[in-house]
Amino acid sequence: MSAPTPVLEVRGVSKSFGAVRALDNASLQVFPGQIVALIGDNGAGKSTLINCMTGVFPPDSGEILFDGQPVHLHSPQDARNLGIETVYQDLAVAPHLDSAANIYLGREAMKPGILGKLGFLDNKFMMEETAGELKRLRVRIPDPRRRVFTLSGGQRQSVAVARSVKWASKVVIMDEPTAALGVAQSQMVLDLMREVRNSGIPVIYVSHNMPHVFEVADRIMVLRLGTVVTELDPKTDTIDQAVGWMTGSTTMSSSAGNEAA
Amino acid sequence: MSDLQQIQNPAPEPLPELSFRDQLKERFDFAWTYILVVLVGLIVIFTIWHGTKFFDRTNFRNIALDSSQLMLLAVGMTFVIITAGIDLSCSAVLVFSAVVGAKVMSRLSGSPEEVRLYEFPNQHIGIPVGLAAAVLCGLLWGTFNGLVVTKLRLPPFIVTLGTLGMALGLGQIVSGGQTVPYVPYDVQTWVGARRFFGWLPLLVVITTVVVVLAIIILSMTRFGRYTFAIGSNQAAARRAGINVDRHLIKVYALSGTMAGMAGAFEVARFATASTAAHSADNLNAVSAVVIGGTSLFGGMGSIVGSVIGTFIPTVLRNGLIIGGINPFWQQVAIGAILIAAVYFDQRRRKASERM
Numbered sequence: 001m002s003a004p005t006p007v008l009e010v011r012g013v014s015k016s017f018g019a020v021r022a023l024d025n026a027s028l029q030v031f032p033g034q035i036v037a038l039i040g041d042n043g044a045g046k047s048t049l050i051n052c053m054t055g056v057f058p059p060d061s062g063e064i065l066f067d068g069q070p071v072h073l074h075s076p077q078d079a080r081n082l083g084i085e086t087v088y089q090d091l092a093v094a095p096h097l098d099s100a101a102n103i104y105l106g107r108e109a110m111k112p113g114i115l116g117k118l119g120f121l122d123n124k125f126m127m128e129e130t131a132g133e134l135k136r137l138r139v140r141i142p143d144p145r146r147r148v149f150t151l152s153g154g155q156r157q158s159v160a161v162a163r164s165v166k167w168a169s170k171v172v173i174m175d176e177p178t179a180a181l182g183v184a185q186s187q188m189v190l191d192l193m194r195e196v197r198n199s200g201i202p203v204i205y206v207s208h209n210m211p212h213v214f215e216v217a218d219r220i221m222v223l224r225l226g227t228v229v230t231e232l233d234p235k236t237d238t239i240d241q242a243v244g245w246m247t248g249s250t251t252m253s254s255s256a257g258n259e260a261a
Numbered sequence: 262m263s264d265l266q267q268i269q270n271p272a273p274e275p276l277p278e279l280s281f282r283d284q285l286k287e288r289f290d291f292a293w294t295y296i297l298v299v300l301v302g303l304i305v306i307f308t309i310w311h312g313t314k315f316f317d318r319t320n321f322r323n324i325a326l327d328s329s330q331l332m333l334l335a336v337g338m339t340f341v342i343i344t345a346g347i348d349l350s351c352s353a354v355l356v357f358s359a360v361v362g363a364k365v366m367s368r369l370s371g372s373p374e375e376v377r378l379y380e381f382p383n384q385h386i387g388i389p390v391g392l393a394a395a396v397l398c399g400l401l402w403g404t405f406n407g408l409v410v411t412k413l414r415l416p417p418f419i420v421t422l423g424t425l426g427m428a429l430g431l432g433q434i435v436s437g438g439q440t441v442p443y444v445p446y447d448v449q450t451w452v453g454a455r456r457f458f459g460w461l462p463l464l465v466v467i468t469t470v471v472v473v474l475a476i477i478i479l480s481m482t483r484f485g486r487y488t489f490a491i492g493s494n495q496a497a498a499r500r501a502g503i504n505v506d507r508h509l510i511k512v513y514a515l516s517g518t519m520a521g522m523a524g525a526f527e528v529a530r531f532a533t534a535s536t537a538a539h540s541a542d543n544l545n546a547v548s549a550v551v552i553g554g555t556s557l558f559g560g561m562g563s564i565v566g567s568v569i570g571t572f573i574p575t576v577l578r579n580g581l582i583i584g585g586i587n588p589f590w591q592q593v594a595i596g597a598i599l600i601a602a603v604y605f606d607q608r609r610r611k612a613s614e615r616m
Contacts, residue, residue: 076500076502077502080502086500088500092494092496092497092500093494093497094489094490094493094494094497094498094560095493095494095560096489096492096493096560096561097486097489097490097493101486101490105486105490105497105498105501105503106498106501106502106503107501107502108483108486110483118482119478119482119483119484120481120482121481121482121483121486
């Protein structure tokens with residue numbers, strides 16, 4: 001049995017901003033049906049890595065492979081066209097629009113025929129599809145016709161997640177999706193993340209929140225000083241170990257020394 | 262297998278029926294219902310007060326005609342304000358377009374010697390081209406506003422304040438500070454004073470068509486959807502792949518075109534143009550839009566509200582004049598209504614920002 005091809009692979013990527021080396025030979029593999037957590041201290045390079053993967057800017061060197069093929073992403077639209085969707089921490093929804101309008105924002109369904117060519121929206125279709133999508137993801141939102149500002153923060157973020165899942169055929173990247181949320185609302189988003197994983201689409205989960213990471217992740221990649229220093233297994237490793245790797249108090253040599261001791 | 266497929270692709274279930282009230286709520290922004298009550302109240306009061314001197318179809322026609330230019334400005338302004346912008350230049354674009362339109366019309370309608378004798382042998386060309394020139398001027402100024410706002414990333418308030426001065430100054434240069442003379446008065450007979458059935462003015466018909474189109478575009482099309490989305494959360498709209506800059510340029514171009522059309526109306530109604538008129542129309546349009554429930558912070562608003570907000574000052578002025586009361590009271594009343602409208606808008610905003 002050969003190893004499955006990673007859906008998304010980052011191979012030896014480096015990126016500098018002036019004198020600052022934000023990414024230094026970072027590598028990462030994402031397989032179907034996994035939640036891969038990406039953790040690291042501030043400035044470890046998490047955002048830079050995400051931006052390289054989503055086409056915000058290209059890496060200086062190294063490769064990004066998609067289904068085993070090298071790709072060059074020139075814009076976020078390129079990444080989107082490949083089936084990579086991103087959820088941001090800061091509730092990136094339009095609060096005055098309803099859930100369906102938000103999920104279809106920028107990809108509106110038009111009425112068939114001449115009316116559609118004239119720019120008329122097919123709101124009924126978008127509403128029904130949205131209701132089905134929310135049901136499939138077990139997102140409980142009062143009504144997709146309600147304006148998003150009437151929803152709670154967790155429900156709003158769920159709308160953002162539902163949008164990315166609806167359009168992501170390959171990978172969903174979630175950049176601190178629970179940072180702005182309370183406890184119960186965060187749980188809602190974590191549950192949703194599991195639903196996405198179970199549907200077969202891998203999730204890259206960037207977070208500072210160790211309990212959340214250890215709760216949902218299948219693999220944990222620790223980023224420090226622009227490179228992936230280790231991979232942890234949430235079932236066997238501990239939060240203390242993760243913190244050690246993030247802060248640099250644990251390193252390859254010290255952990256080798258510990259094991260030898 | 263078929264069971265599995267059904268689990269993976271559950272057929273979309275029909276949504277539960279909304280009550281009639283909820284359906285209305287979803288379809289319309291109901292902020293303007295309160296202000297509709299004010300308008301109806303004014304009409305009732307003036308009808309009781311003046312009887313058929315006020316409640317009369319000729320008087321209503323005059324109200325509609327007097328409102329038409331401000332109505333056009335308010336339609337454009339509604340789109341701009343929903344994107345969380347503002348267009349202060351529209352009044353100056355109106356007079357600039359009117360002056361240029363009148364000049365073009367006069368020039369093309371006959372030789373300088375002929376027009377000085379009020380002979381316009383080529384007016385069948387001069388009149389339509391002059392009117393089109395006015396609309397085109399508005400389109401160009403609006404596009405310029407949109408380009409500066411999006412490409413130089415400056416606040417719309419400042420940009421349109423700048424083009425307000427530029428358009429007004431250039432209008433004065435073109436007109437030499439005078440009312441434009443020697444405009445063929447047939448522009449009035451053909452357009453400005455034309456009536457259907459001896460009653461319904463052509464300009465009111467045109468305005469009504471524009472208003473209906475604007476309602477449809479704002480509430481039923483992708484153009485309207487993007488307008489709301491940008492005003493609601495510009496960053497989210499950008500991330501969703503919407504070309505925000507291009508849409509904003511279109512919205513400012515629309516507002517400019519409406520001002521250019523109002524300029525063409527000016528020439529058609531009066532067969533002349535001057536830069537002295539309409540100086541406060543930009544602020545009147547803003548207050549009409551805001552009174553109609555459109556939020557200055559963007560993301561919320563309606564054309565219907567702006568229509569009602571445009572009629573309120575005209576009706577108030579009309580009713581006060583018929584009653585022999587100093588019409589300056591109209592300004593006082595509109596100021597108070599404006600403050601009340603914004604107060605209610607901010608209360609709505611607070612309710613919308615709860616997490």
